[in-house]
Amino acid sequence: MADSPREGKVARPPDFTQLIDLASEFVGGKILFATDDFFAPAENLLKRDNPSFKEHEYTEFGKWMDGWQTRRKRIPGHDWCVVQLGIQGVIRGFDVDTSYFTGDHAPRVSIQAANFEEDRQPEIPQREVRTGAAATPEEFEAISELKSDDWSCLVAMTELTPGNPASSHNYFPVTSQQTWSHIRLNIFPGVGTAKSMADGxxxxxxxxxxxxxxxxxxxxxxxxxxxxxxxxxxxxxxxxxxxxxxxxxxxxxxxxxxxxxxxxxxxxxxxxxxxxxxxxxxxxxxxxxxxxxxxxxxxxxxxxxxxxxxxxxxxxxxxxxxxxxSRLRLKGFPSSICLLRPREKPMMRFSVKAGFRANL
The missing domain is CATH 2.60.120.260 (Galactose-binding domain-like)
Structure with a gap:
């Protein structure tokens, strides 16, 4: 396990937000695997620019969104993706950004990490950026070689705030001094039962x-x-x-x-x-x-x-x-008819801020 789990969110941007983003595509970060990319691919998480919203832009699967968005979970489990950092390093904190995403943000998140020496990394087939698809059985089999279920937990399951301007950045400081090369981001659905009559x-x-x-x-x-x-x-x-x-x-x-x-x-x-x-x-x-x-x-x-x-x-x-x-749920299949009605919320962005050891 990591030296210690996260110590809690802070009210204003912490110092680690000024450090280099080790997961950014700008330094070579890449997505190795994602369970689902139906509305928008996980590669968007690693963009160097801030999230944007294009009001009249669509794909064949719905509103174009500048982030990672999976379809609504209707099978057991949860969605997750694996990020290979562009630079191995000591992680000082995470910024999970839900900018503009107030209605469909992932309710909860957890983050795990592992370190693989470059010459000992399992071979993972190169992933194609795609929209409207889920991971294939072959992709699940390949990523299982990393045994990411057992990686160290840096951020325990924690609720995320919606993407209102004042609260879109979810900061998670990390005190571990270990070096990491890979990150697993887990997002969890918000389907749950009522707690009382007041919760309905x-x-x-x-x-x-x-x-x-x-x-x-x-x-x-x-x-x-x-x-x-x-x-x-x-x-x-x-x-x-x-x-x-x-x-x-x-x-x-x-x-x-x-x-x-x-x-x-x-x-x-x-x-x-x-x-x-x-x-x-x-x-x-x-x-x-x-x-x-x-x-x-x-x-x-x-x-x-x-x-x-x-x-x-x-x-x-x-x-x-x-x-x-207490609850009403309407389950079914999405349709491209959404072109008739623009959405208003792009998906979340994800970054890893880190400090460097002197010998890195």
């Missing part, structure tokens, strides 16, 4: 319900009102599965719910906000019909879209008559 959405009790409640022929409660919320998806796509979790809501979960979807351009969304989402009925397409909910339970439901193959950009979640839901 709960509406007030509706006062317009009839004094005596009745069901219709399908067992659905007959009430005049409902509560709803509209979401813009992180990426346009086809929804195939819907998860609705009423965990902790035991006596105050909704009686039923439904989910609808539609596709809107940026201008249409702005118009709808001004109109308080008084959207014409024909715009909404059903993703989930009216469905009874149980208290304190995870509901995993198939969407109607596998047959319809409808791409959506927005979803409307309606609960009847009121109550609380």
């Amino acid at each position: 959405w709960e509406t007030a009790r509706r006062l317009d319900r009839p004094p005596i409640l009745e069901n219709d022929e399908n067992g659905i409660l007959l009430v005049p009102g409902c509560e709803w919320a509209v979401f813009r998806l992180a990426h346009p796509g086809v929804i195939t599965q819907i998860e609705i979790d009423t965990k902790y809501f035991k006596g105050n979960s909704p009686e039923s719910c439904k989910v609808d979807g539609c596709i809107l351009t940026t201008q249409e969304e702005e118009d709808m906000v001004r109109q308080k989402w008084d959207l014409p009925g024909h715009k909404w397409k059903p993703l989930l019909p009216v469905t009874k909910l149980k208290p304190d339970e995870m509901h995993v439901l198939d969407s109607l879209t596998p047959e319809l193959q409808d791409v959506i950009t927005h979803a409307k979640f309606t609960i009847t008559p009121d109550g609380g839901v």
Whole structure:
């Protein structure tokens, strides 16, 4: 293990930010492996320039982003990449930069390191810079020779801040005096269960319900009102599965719910906000019909879209008559229809700052 793990973030740029970035492409740093490069390749992490945002530039996979961005994790594990430093050296700290990236930043990160003598490094096939792809079985097999799972931990799993101007740089000082040649950056998804009723959405009790409640022929409660919320998806796509979790809501979960979807351009969304989402009925397409909910339970439901193959950009979640839901997840496949709607957030940048031994 390293001499010591990180000692915590600091409030302002530490001294190590003035040192040379050993991972930069400018000094020969390169990506040896990345689990996924669907939206933007990991090579962007090592650019010498600050992150930039080009409002109207797209790739066939979506909005062009000046950073590393993987697809949403829907399989076990987490995403990670291996960096070969351009210069071996003593690492004084890390700067994980999430500039402009406020909605889709990696919630957590950890960093490991190893040192290989130049003549003892395992042969890793040269990686091609690509977008829209994941690592192949052959690439996983090749990188396994480095046994990076067992590398020293320099930064334990730690939450990252969103990329607001005042907080986009996540600094991690390192006190280890060892020399390092390779870095493994791990990013972890933010999928988790609710911690309590406060960690969810709960509406007030509706006062317009009839004094005596009745069901219709399908067992659905007959009430005049409902509560709803509209979401813009992180990426346009086809929804195939819907998860609705009423965990902790035991006596105050909704009686039923439904989910609808539609596709809107940026201008249409702005118009709808001004109109308080008084959207014409024909715009909404059903993703989930009216469905009874149980208290304190995870509901995993198939969407109607596998047959319809409808791409959506927005979803409307309606609960009847009121109550609380801890989590709503809409799972599916992204689509290049995102060209209709620009995104606003580039991905994060990563740098390694180091001091040098006298004999380096």
